[in-house]
Amino acid sequence: MSEQQTATAQKTVVFDIQRQDTATSSSYTERFEIPYRPNMNVISALMEIRRNPVNAKGEKTTPVNWDMNCLEEVCGACSMVINGRPRQSCTALVDQLTQPIKLEPMRTFPVVRDLIVDREFMFDSLKRIKAWVPIDGTYDLGEGPRMPERKRQWAYELSKCMTCGVCLEACPNVNDKTNFMGPALMSQVRLFNAHPTGAMNKDERLATVMADGGITECGNSQNCVVACPKGIPLTTSIGAIGRATTIQMFKNFFGSDHQVD
Amino acid sequence: MSKETDFFLRRLHSLLGVIPVGLFVAQHLVINHFATRGEEAFNNASNFMGNLPFVFFLEWFIIYIPLMFHAFYGVYIAFSAKYNVGNYGTFRNWMFTLQRFTGVFLVIFIAWHVYETRIQKALGTEVDFNMMADILSNPLMLVFYIVGVLSATFHLANGLWSFCVTWGLAQSPNSQKIVSYITIIVFLVLSVIGVQALLAFV
Numbered sequence: 001m002s003e004q005q006t007a008t009a010q011k012t013v014v015f016d017i018q019r020q021d022t023a024t025s026s027s028y029t030e031r032f033e034i035p036y037r038p039n040m041n042v043i044s045a046l047m048e049i050r051r052n053p054v055n056a057k058g059e060k061t062t063p064v065n066w067d068m069n070c071l072e073e074v075c076g077a078c079s080m081v082i083n084g085r086p087r088q089s090c091t092a093l094v095d096q097l098t099q100p101i102k103l104e105p106m107r108t109f110p111v112v113r114d115l116i117v118d119r120e121f122m123f124d125s126l127k128r129i130k131a132w133v134p135i136d137g138t139y140d141l142g143e144g145p146r147m148p149e150r151k152r153q154w155a156y157e158l159s160k161c162m163t164c165g166v167c168l169e170a171c172p173n174v175n176d177k178t179n180f181m182g183p184a185l186m187s188q189v190r191l192f193n194a195h196p197t198g199a200m201n202k203d204e205r206l207a208t209v210m211a212d213g214g215i216t217e218c219g220n221s222q223n224c225v226v227a228c229p230k231g232i233p234l235t236t237s238i239g240a241i242g243r244a245t246t247i248q249m250f251k252n253f254f255g256s257d258h259q260v261d
Numbered sequence: 262m263s264k265e266t267d268f269f270l271r272r273l274h275s276l277l278g279v280i281p282v283g284l285f286v287a288q289h290l291v292i293n294h295f296a297t298r299g300e301e302a303f304n305n306a307s308n309f310m311g312n313l314p315f316v317f318f319l320e321w322f323i324i325y326i327p328l329m330f331h332a333f334y335g336v337y338i339a340f341s342a343k344y345n346v347g348n349y350g351t352f353r354n355w356m357f358t359l360q361r362f363t364g365v366f367l368v369i370f371i372a373w374h375v376y377e378t379r380i381q382k383a384l385g386t387e388v389d390f391n392m393m394a395d396i397l398s399n400p401l402m403l404v405f406y407i408v409g410v411l412s413a414t415f416h417l418a419n420g421l422w423s424f425c426v427t428w429g430l431a432q433s434p435n436s437q438k439i440v441s442y443i444t445i446i447v448f449l450v451l452s453v454i455g456v457q458a459l460l461a462f463v
Contacts, residue, residue, distance in 0.1 A: 084348040170349060172357065177341040216271035219342060220423045221357035223349045236432055243429020249272070 011036040013045060014056070014100040017064055019114050027111075031056035031100065032064075042082060042089035042103065043068055046115075065114040073229060076164025080115045081106055086169035088229055089115075106169040122163050125181040129208050131188045133198045145196035158191040158237065160230040167234060170227035173219050180217030181209075183224035187237035193244070206241075206248045215241050274334045275427050277327040278420045285324055286417050290410070290451055293458035300390040303461075307389060311382075332371070335364045360419050363412040370409035390462070397462045410455035418448035 012033045020027040033056040034048045043066075050063040068078040071090045078089040081104040083097060094101065109117035135141065147155075161184050168174040168182035189205045192198035209215045215238065224234040295306040313319060339361035346358050377396060382388045397403045422444045425431040431440045 170345070172342040172345055172354075175341075175343040177343075210268045212267055214268060216268050216427075218427075219338070219357055219361075220353065220426050221349075222351065222353035223345070226349060226351055233434070235426075235437070236434065239426055239429055239432035239437070241429075242427050243432060245268070246272075246429050249268075 013040065013094055015045060015049075016100045016102045017114070018102075018104040019064065020105070020111050021062075021113065023110060023112055030061060030064075036094075038095075040094040042080075042092040042094065042097075042101070043071065043078060045094060045101075046089070065116050067116045074162055076119075076162035076166075079106060079117075079164045079166055079169075080104065081169065086166040086227060088164065088166075091229070106165055108169045108171075108174055109165060117165070119163065119165050122165060122168065122182065122184065125185045125213075126163065126188065128181070129185055129189050129192075129205050130201060131185075131192055133192065133195050134201060135197065147196050151194065155191055155194050158187055158194075158232060161187060161191075161232055162230065164229065166227050166229060167224035170223040172221050172223065173217050178217050179213030181213045183218070183228075183234040183238060184232075185209075186215055186218070186241045187232055187234050190237040190240050190244075202244075203248065206245055209241060210245050210248065215245055218242075270334060271338075272427070274331055274338070275420075275424050277331045278417075279424050281323045282328050282331055283417050283420065285328075286413055287451060290414075290455040290458065294454050296390065296393070296458045296461035303390045311388065328371070332364075332368045335361075336368060339365050356419050356422075360416060360423070363416045366412050367409070367416060370405070370412065373405075374409065394462045397459065403459065403463060406459055407456055410459060411452055414448050414451040414455055417451065418444040421447060 013036050015032045015034070016029050017032060018027050018029050032049050032054075034045055034052075037044070046064055046066055053061050053063040055061045066078065066080065066089065068090065069075040070077070073088045073091045076088065079086060080089050081102075082089065082092050083102050086106050089103075103115060105111045105115045105117050107117075109119055109121060112118050133144075135144070163184060165182075165184075167184050171180070171183060174180045174182050186209060189209055193202040193205055218238050220235075220238075222235050224238075225232075228234055292306050292310055293303075296303040342357075342361060344358050344361075346354050378388055378392070381392075386392065397406060422431075422437075422440050425440045426437060431437045
C-alpha cells in the first residue's frame, strides 16, 4: 500500500446520530467514527455502520436504522435532517458536509425507529385532496380533453414532487399544534386542478384546502421553496391556490348554481 | 373549531389587518404628526378626531372590535408556529418570525397605550399634548413608544405583503419581490412619520 492510500485509510468521518429504539422511547445521540472513503454519501456511511455497529467509544451497539429505496433522489424515502436541514441522505455527500455530521429523523412525522419516520400523514392528505385524475365510469368515457404541450411541460415540474416530507419539516406551520397538510399538498392541488380532466373536480379539491389543515395555515415563511430538493415552485403554487380559493370563496358566498368553471 | 370556519376566520383576520386596522394606524400616525407643528395644532387635531360625529360607533366598529379580533386571533397564530430561523435564516423566514413577535409585542403595547390614553379619558383626564409630553418625558417610556410605533409600522407593512400573497394578488416570485419593495417603502415612510411625531413631544 502506498503512503497516500495509508493516509486515506486512516482518515475518518464523524457522525452524531440521534437514535430512538422504539416509537415511544426517548431519543439519545450516539457518535460514530468510521473510515473515510472517497465520494461517500450519508447512506454509504450508514451502511458502513450497519456492517460494523461500533460507536466512537468502541462499544458494540445496534445498527442504525434508516429508510431508503431509489438512491437517486426521486423516491423521497431516505429523507432525514442532516446538519439541521431536511434533505435526502442519498445525495448528501460527505465531502460537502461539516463534521461531525449530525443526523436526526424528521420529527414533524412520528418516528418509527432511529432515522425512520412514518410519512402516512402525507399519503392520507393526498387522498383527502383527491390527488389523481378520475377516469373511471360505469362505461367507457372515451378520451378526455387534450392537454396543451406547453402546459404539460410546466405541469411536469410540479409532478416531480416525491412526497418526501422535506417541505413539511422545513415549514414552521406544520406541527402538532396545527393540522396543516403542508406546502407539497397545496402544489399537488394546483397540479391536478391544472390537468384538463383533473379540473373536472377542481371545486372538490379547493373545498378540501379551504377546510381544516388547508391553505390558510400557510404563514408565508417560504422555507418550503428553499428546502424542496426538486426545485418545485411551491410558493407560487401556494399563491395560485390562494387566488383560486379567494375566487371559490366568493363563488360559494354569492351562490353560483354550479361549481366547476 | 369547525372545518370551514378556520378558512373564513383566517381570511377575515388578514382582511381586518388592512381594512380597517391598517388604515386606522396610518391615519393615527398622520394625525399625530400635527405635534411637529406645535401644541395648539396637535390639540386642535386631537379635539377634531375625538369629537367626530358618531365617535362611539366609529371607535367600536372601526377600531376596537376589528383590532381585538385581529389581536387575539393573531396571538393564537403566533403561538401555533414552530420557529426555525436558526436553520432557515432567509429574509422571508425572518419576516415571518418578526411578524409574529411584533404582533405579540403590539398586543402588550397597545393595551398599555389604550390604558394610558383612552381609558384615562373615560375616567375624566384630558387627552392632549401635555399628557403625551408628560408620558414621553420618561426616557424608558419614550423607548417603549418608539419600539411600539416601529413594531406597528413593520407589522402593517409586512402584513400588506402577506395580504397580497394570501389573497392571491402576488403569485410569482417576481411579483412578490416587487410587493416586498413597495412594502419596505411603506414601512420607511410610516416609521419616519410616527417617530417624528413622538420626538415632537420631547
